[in-house]
Amino acid sequence: MKVTEHLAAAKDTLFSIEVLPPQKGKTIDDLLRVIEPLMEFKPPFIDVTYHREEIIYKKRSDGLIEEVSLRKRPGTVGICAAIRGRFNVDTVPHLVCGGFSPEETEDALLTLHYLGINNVLLLQGDSDPTKKPNDNKREHRFASHLVEQVALMNKGRFLHEETENELKTNFCIGVAGYPEKHFEAPNLNSDLKWLKQKVDKGAEYIVTQMFFNNSKYFEFVEKCKQAGINVPIIPGIKPLASRTQLNNLPKIFHIDIPDGLVSEVEKCSDDKAVKRVGIEWAIAQSKELKKAGVPCLHYYTMSRSEATIEIAKAVF
Numbered sequence: 001m002k003v004t005e006h007l008a009a010a011k012d013t014l015f016s017i018e019v020l021p022p023q024k025g026k027t028i029d030d031l032l033r034v035i036e037p038l039m040e041f042k043p044p045f046i047d048v049t050y051h052r053e054e055i056i057y058k059k060r061s062d063g064l065i066e067e068v069s070l071r072k073r074p075g076t077v078g079i080c081a082a083i084r085g086r087f088n089v090d091t092v093p094h095l096v097c098g099g100f101s102p103e104e105t106e107d108a109l110l111t112l113h114y115l116g117i118n119n120v121l122l123l124q125g126d127s128d129p130t131k132k133p134n135d136n137k138r139e140h141r142f143a144s145h146l147v148e149q150v151a152l153m154n155k156g157r158f159l160h161e162e163t164e165n166e167l168k169t170n171f172c173i174g175v176a177g178y179p180e181k182h183f184e185a186p187n188l189n190s191d192l193k194w195l196k197q198k199v200d201k202g203a204e205y206i207v208t209q210m211f212f213n214n215s216k217y218f219e220f221v222e223k224c225k226q227a228g229i230n231v232p233i234i235p236g237i238k239p240l241a242s243r244t245q246l247n248n249l250p251k252i253f254h255i256d257i258p259d260g261l262v263s264e265v266e267k268c269s270d271d272k273a274v275k276r277v278g279i280e281w282a283i284a285q286s287k288e289l290k291k292a293g294v295p296c297l298h299y300y301t302m303s304r305s306e307a308t309i310e311i312a313k314a315v316f
């Protein structure tokens with residue numbers, strides 16, 4: 001089923017999770033073990049992130065340095081199929097612009113279609129810190145370009161073809177939204193303008209970046225409505241897990257941590273205590289969001305289940 005069909009059929013707030021593909025060289029077993037106990041809370045869909053390749057420099061036996069393009073967490077499409085096969089749950093592969101030509105994206109979408117996976121979350125993708133200015137591989141620049149491509153495939157229109165094909169894909173398209181604005185956007189209004197463009201081009205729902213202050217989400221939803229964005233907006237929740245995240249999360253994700261949470265963490269003597277605080281905070285956030293009638297609570301598990309299990313037990 002499509003994510004939007006799950007949302008439409010739901011009588012109450014749904015529970016869903018995001019997981020990461022294992023690092024190359026690790027088996028899928030640990031990931032399946034993470035998901036297994038979370039199935040008790042009946043997620044109708046599970047998101048699997050996509051990770052672009054990175055450039056690494058390797059010393060060859062002749063002493064010269066070789067540039068190698070390496071994907072550290074490959075396998076998103078296969079993992080989606082494996083999770084679905086194992087748990088009989090819908091999966092949502094993330095697809096990114098960075099590192100893929102539109103033709104490669106088309107092939108990946110066809111593979112998903114043949115596998116019967118008809119949900120995708122379309123993203124620009126994290127930037128590659130190693131990318132060089134002369135790296136001129138053709139790729140989509142913004143998520144809206146990916147949305148456009150998938151929406152056309154849903155009408156049977158493939159790249160470099162003028163006519164409609166017999167094969168029409170049937171993807172439900174999700175995109176990302178940022179209650180505290182995307183870090184590159186000059187301001188929230190500008191970010192909302194481009195978010196609306198993604199919706200106008202075919203996105204059917206939005207999943208938000210993590211936030212720790214629910215009022216940011218509520219204000220965002222209100223501003224989206226004012227901007228004419230009327231698709232479901234699924235809040236993304238991440239429980240704080242260590243003291244270092246107080247500084248790392250704002251640095252990486254460009255979000256604020258509210259005073260109340262900072263002062264609770266500062267009272268903690270170790271990370272075990274911080275985890276407890278993070279779980280309690282996420283439970284309080286989730287309960288308030290659920291009471292407000294959000295369509296689904298989407299948890300960023302970072303491929304660990306303990307905290308999400310505790311939160312789900314308290315909330316669902």
Ligand SMILES: Cc1cc2nc3c(=O)[nH]c(=O)nc-3n(C[C@H](O)[C@H](O)[C@H](O)COP(=O)(O)OP(=O)(O)OC[C@H]3O[C@@H](n4cnc5c(N)ncnc54)[C@H](O)[C@@H]3O)c2cc1C
Pocket residue numbers: 048049050051052094095096122123124125126127141142143144175176177182183184185190191192194195198207208209210236
């Ligand atoms: C729910 C969620 C899941 C994610 N999953 C992944 C993942 O699996 N893999 C991964 O690598 N990253 C992932 N990310 C991170 C994401 O790729 C980054 O945040 C990225 O920097 C932005 O992606 P986007 O799709 O929101 O970008 P876009 O919607 O393309 O927007 C990027 C920026 O460009 C601006 N913009 C958009 N269109 C235009 C335009 N036409 N002209 C000018 N400016 C424009 C926007 O305002 C914004 O500032 C995820 C993020 C979220 C919130």
